[in-house]
Amino acid sequence: MSPSQSTGYHHGNLRTALIDAATELLGREGNAALTLRAAARVAGVSQAAPYKHFSDKRALLAAVAERGYTELHHRCELVAGTTREPHTRLQRLGEAYVRFALENPALFRLMFSAELGSMADHPGLAAAAARAHGLMEDAVRQLVPPSTLETACAGTWSVVHGLACLLLEGRIRLPTGGESQLIHQVTASFVDGLMPDA
Amino acid sequence: MSPSQSTGYHHGNLRTALIDAATELLGREGNAALTLRAAARVAGVSQAAPYKHFSDKRALLAAVAERGYTELHHRCELVAGTTREPHTRLQRLGEAYVRFALENPALFRLMFSAELGSMADHPGLAAAAARAHGLMEDAVRQLVPPSTLETACAGTWSVVHGLACLLLEGRIRLPTGGESQLIHQVTASFVDGLMPDA
DNA sequence: GGCCTTAAGTTAACGCCGTCAACATTTGAA
DNA sequence: TTCAAATGTTGACGGCGTTAACTTAAGGCC
Known part of the structure; x- marks a missing residue:
């Protein structure tokens, strides 16, 4: 099982998923749309989850x-x-x-x-x-x-x-x-x- | 009396004062500190006042x-x-x-x-x-x-x-x-x- | 001089943001 | 098996841009 598989509660590879989501937001909607909360939404996690991976x-x-x-x-x-x-x-x-x-x-x-x-x-x-x-x-x-x-x-x-x-x-x-x-x-x-x- | 004199309620030349305030904030504290509300505070008016002069x-x-x-x-x-x-x-x-x-x-x-x-x-x-x-x-x-x-x-x-x-x-x-x-x-x-x- | 339109202020609220504290769940090692 | 650590959740805080509704002052008109 790849480390990027989600198991329900735990995501598996949220750090990478967040960078992916942020990159996509940046490319499609520009700098203003790149917010932590939006990246979390795209990755399918709660607003505070990113803080477990980024200070x-x-x-x-x-x-x-x-x-x-x-x-x-x-x-x-x-x-x-x-x-x-x-x-x-x-x-x-x-x-x-x-x-x-x-x-x-x-x-x-x-x-x-x-x-x-x-x-x-x-x-x-x-x-x-x-x-x-x-x-x-x-x-x-x-x-x-x-x-x-x-x-x-x-x-x-x-x-x-x-x-x-x-x-x-x-x-x-x-x-x-x-x-x-x-x-x-x-x-x-x-x-x-x-x-x-x- | 110069047009930039304040008369209490009406400011007199708020537009210019806001640009001054914004320029000062930008120079002293950088881009992140340049907010509409902060410029209004520096100019001594309420948060919504700038909208009478800037869209x-x-x-x-x-x-x-x-x-x-x-x-x-x-x-x-x-x-x-x-x-x-x-x-x-x-x-x-x-x-x-x-x-x-x-x-x-x-x-x-x-x-x-x-x-x-x-x-x-x-x-x-x-x-x-x-x-x-x-x-x-x-x-x-x-x-x-x-x-x-x-x-x-x-x-x-x-x-x-x-x-x-x-x-x-x-x-x-x-x-x-x-x-x-x-x-x-x-x-x-x-x-x-x-x-x-x- | 009094009236009244309008420009130029005010307060209060909305939703979104970054961030944090407190709590819950899962994982893996002892 | 148990328990600590890693990784998630919810809910809250203050600050932001922006708007709606209201108030005050200024200036032209009679």
């Missing part, structure tokens, strides 16, 4: 965000694994980052929300975020001299993150060619600018 | 955000007015943007928060945001050919916005030299990369 609401949010970082990391790994050439690889990584954000708007917002509090309070979340970030750092390392690595890395992450945020909130007027082309052009021209001399 | 909480948030965009625009104007050389001007604009974000973290988050809903619901907010954005667009126009303006503009905004967000949420490990130097280097190297040929 407070932020702990559940952190678990959802952690799953988001893991998924982002997974997608980036796929892209990195199928692209050898360093410029192209970094550029595709950037595109994958932005695409992930646009496909999971509420989740992406949560992953960078101040609601989560300090990363220090959620070690698992910090680790998952660091793994995702590490992929990009590796790709940058193959393009720039070590002396400029930190700046180049911060710059790369900033462009893709900023582009994701601005598109997500509808702050950028889309040019002819649409979203995909803008993403391609912005990431491509940034990666070109990274090279010491063109 | 709902989001309308108050939009007014606060609008003020934020106006202040950001003001700061950027000062920088743009005192820097003639186009590269330097754009770079300083970027630095000013990031500095504004770091000095007003909660306000900056609100200005780009999905809580505000669509910009179409808040024309004043949209206009204030467009003015601030326009300054940057002008600076970019002096650096790149018209054919790449849109991409360059999106890229520029993305870097500075992304850098602001990541620093704000403590996601970037600070190199030796600290925040200011990182901001300077990232913006400078991006502006350098903008030029058609170095």
Whole structure:
């Protein structure tokens, strides 16, 4: 019998079920609909049950965000694994980052929300975020001299993150060619600018 | 007698007082402390009074955000007015943007928060945001050919916005030299990369 | 100056939220 | 088998956004 089977009174795997429920609520109805009570309702337990598995609401949010970082990391790994050439690889990584954000708007917002509090309070979340970030750092390392690595890395992450945020909130007027082309052009021209001399 | 004088029962200028109160709460205690009831308490009126001036909480948030965009625009104007050389001007604009974000973290988050809903619901907010954005667009126009303006503009905004967000949420490990130097280097190297040929 | 519409306040209530204390049930190890 | 610990339940608290119903002050009109 799987550990996720319910036995009537005891749920079996409520922690995971709550993260599932929260993720679903976030994806389907947005951040405002993601409440502890709603997650409990979806999971079919009482309002206070989540407190046996999460110290407070932020702990559940952190678990959802952690799953988001893991998924982002997974997608980036796929892209990195199928692209050898360093410029192209970094550029595709950037595109994958932005695409992930646009496909999971509420989740992406949560992953960078101040609601989560300090990363220090959620070690698992910090680790998952660091793994995702590490992929990009590796790709940058193959393009720039070590002396400029930190700046180049911060710059790369900033462009893709900023582009994701601005598109997500509808702050950028889309040019002819649409979203995909803008993403391609912005990431491509940034990666070109990274090279010491063109 | 100024229109902001209270006459006992009637406040005199409650709308402005509520925006003041909300801005203060946001700055001193953060987003979570910014509630309609708290703003009303600070302004010294009852919990329902704000509804005579704002249709709902989001309308108050939009007014606060609008003020934020106006202040950001003001700061950027000062920088743009005192820097003639186009590269330097754009770079300083970027630095000013990031500095504004770091000095007003909660306000900056609100200005780009999905809580505000669509910009179409808040024309004043949209206009204030467009003015601030326009300054940057002008600076970019002096650096790149018209054919790449849109991409360059999106890229520029993305870097500075992304850098602001990541620093704000403590996601970037600070190199030796600290925040200011990182901001300077990232913006400078991006502006350098903008030029058609170095 | 008195009247009366209306803008701008008030109080009281509704349902929802996060959270906690007190209690109930199930599980598994001694 | 017994009993402690883990995992559930109910019911309550205060705070939130929001609304309805009521009260007060301001300002134009005769």
